Amino acid sequence: MQSMRILQLHCDYIEFTPVKKEIKSAEEIEPKSKRLDEVVVAFVAVEDGDNSDVAKRAMNEISESMKKIGCSKLLLYPYAHLSSKLASPSTALSVLKEMEMQGNGLEIQRAPFGWTKSYKIQVKGHPLAEHSKTISAGEEKESTSEALKAESKIQSFWHIMTTDGKMHDIDKFNFAKHQSLEVLAKYEAAKKRSVDEPPPHVKLMKKLAIADYEPASDAGNMRFFPNGRLIKSLIERYVTEKVVEYGGFEVETPIMYDSHHPSMESYFNRFPARQYNVNSEGKQLFLRFAACFGQFLMAKDFQMSYRNLPLRLYELTRYSFRREQSGELVGLRRLRAFTMPDCHAMCKDMEQAKEEFRKRFDLSRQVIKGLGLDEADFEMAIRFTEEFYNENKDLIEELVSKIGKPVLVEMWKDRFFYFVLKWEFNYVDNLGKASALSTDQIDVENGKRYNIEFIDETNKPQNPIILHNSPSGAVERVIYVLLEKAAKDQREGRKPGLPLWLAPTQVRVIPVKPEFLDYCEKLTEKISQQDIRVDLDDRNESVGKSIRDAETDWIRYIIVIGEKEANAAKLSIRDRKTGAVKELTTDELVREIKKETRGMPFLKMNMSRYVSKRPQIMV
Template structure:
């Protein structure tokens, strides 16, 4: 059903350019990439459209070593299993992104993961646009697994009676999961999957003017979300894609987005519209192997309002189809974990200590009793720290103090507290700070404040493993 559309996609003619913050549009061959090596990698990667991987990227070994995720051999390729540490990290990211979208004004919904391929709007979509989907036969129906939340949200929006006064109206779903049958040679670790968790927010706008205003708000939202997840501006490059007509009609707005980014961006320009959108921007992480992966993205969709029969009544009581924006402020949640692990691998390579942002660390504080006689004091301390929403565990194993401290290092645990005679009789805490390598003395209250400062306005969940290390099974990786 999709083969003709896929063939059509392969024939699209793209013109690749570089757009600078001052509005200069250059051919790639004429642009000086000396100051922008990652942008040059992105430009070559996107224009070549080569997605296959030759060797595993560094994050694959780390995701296993840290007990985060692994391949599931009993499933289809590109479907991962997440261990307790990975599920904790993933769930916190999911909650954070969802909270931010709801603060922005998204209304959370839930829609089915499978749809009837013969539904009129689906037939129209698949005949027009390429998609690599999983197909299911069920009771005479030809179903497919969704590859985005679009279908469910559009069919839901079709049920609304909307006025221009309601717009922009924003529907949001965190899809666990979206499914896309990527080619097997492209699948690797957490970077490219066939089943992924995608925060998907659609804004229904009355016209292009309102949609451009809205896309600027969502652009800032996306940048801020990535920053708070530990991914800063210098970690990614921007690409923007548009039709030539849309660019000529909306140059100032497009240039404003590039100015917000603050440095040149890759442009893909189409002579004529092939997709349902006239503009799409995205932030791309470029890893150490020269592969680019899209994170945040937004699109201006000018077709699906009509395709799905979504209507609103304008100021003159005339029924119209809305312009639809498709935004994921973070991109796939699994891909965020991939980026954090790739950044950690780069830190290791360059001699820095890898670290998750403290609010995402599976264990934030580890307490180590010097001897068994200090166990009850450690239990009391752990309970007290836990009451302040801190994930803290106890290494009560019958191992040397040196090994237990080294293991805390290997687990990327930011704060380690060794409790011996001196510490048991002190009013202050003796804190081994992995980030600085120093041992500091802090009052209990000051220690709590230091942690709270790094985790404020972030979601929290308790440990997702037994409190005592002696109670934990060993993960064989």
């Protein structure tokens, strides 16, 4: 079958000079040089049989891909050498002219037809810069991004699965008791929502001096103040501990990769133009958008036996980078640079993969719970191919029944992604936006793609099935969820707060008068030695003011020291959770805090112990 061939290059510039006529029917033009900057050059070979329908399709394809790379200047460059079944020159020229006329909202130029031209060209370094396609009458084929094409055609069937394993129509399901699930289902299936205010966590992240935008960087790259860094460190440590307990081995892989490395190219074709690119010494590098390929390339170099499986590799990626569309970045919900715990398990067969999948499901639930969320705080979605469902109903129904409430189901007629099964926990925020936290996938494709091998029982090499799990989701997103949850508490009349183990200050000591400072200092030191984050408000402010400041900082325990306490064993402790003042000895207080933070990591205070010594972070 004949088809037009196109090689499309996104260029910094092209400069060409018509040298001499190549064929008799060449266009009559002035042989002048021309230079174009920031342009997409499409080398086009028109084949025998191409017609105006093909011209139209070709232009649609070109303009579509140019939209993706954000360029609207196009140079059509007749280039016979791409084909051996060329159309006649007159047909070719008329097809090219049709393409030029069609426009598609682009600024189009055309290099002269039929001339030998010398040219100088500089092609850009991003993965989508080079792109070839073949357009034929009747069908279309795109050699570099079939997957993308397929994605828009992919057929999904949406359902609700109840804990008894029954599937229900979304339209007929009674959401009365499952409002967040309804939001998620509508969000996913219909993509309908409309709000026009920033989500409440944005104010909170600033007020609590956790994080802020950094205008001197790129959008979606946040700065984290001491409080934010502390909270992130604690979450990171917690998730890592849990993954290591489960059996993960922590590794570290590079954050940038060569775009032209053979293992990268096929990955790119699925997910184009969504990464940061870095040029260095002629290499075109991109910043990783996940830990997958780092770990896959590592596993490829392992000599593995089936006896070594399942093998779990884990990395806390600080950072992963995704160049999300600017309009999609909001506070800490979605970032362009984020910290993703990413754990892969290589399994010898589907049986082992399923077993492992169950373990990781439990791990993820445990981690989410430790982070201060419970089943009521998120909605699960589970996605699978029809084939996988038919063969593995038991596994899917088991997961749903463990969650103990209905979940959203997406079923695909055919496998499009590299996985056959995926679930995720979604948090639905105050504005009805859903975002995924934990997730796990069964990947049946990348073992082969990356040439990862193990030797099976019969001494034959096999590709493992790979599970992709993040037990918590991005660390920044966990903070977003905790703050949104706090905002919800506030809105509904409860006191907002962070889990005690994550609070930058757990206890604050306030003297009634400066003369008690000495006593306060000794007390602060004593509590601090028990691995509790305690600070001292040594400013000469009124007690009322100090209490107020501590309350607006969400500090859980406030100890006021005056005449009475300095001469007695018991302390007056204001517990923010109840709002009441209670009397406890120091040891009793320490025990209470230890009990509530048991099993969770501890880090020392990340600011001066003295409130008067701290800069105000006004953002």
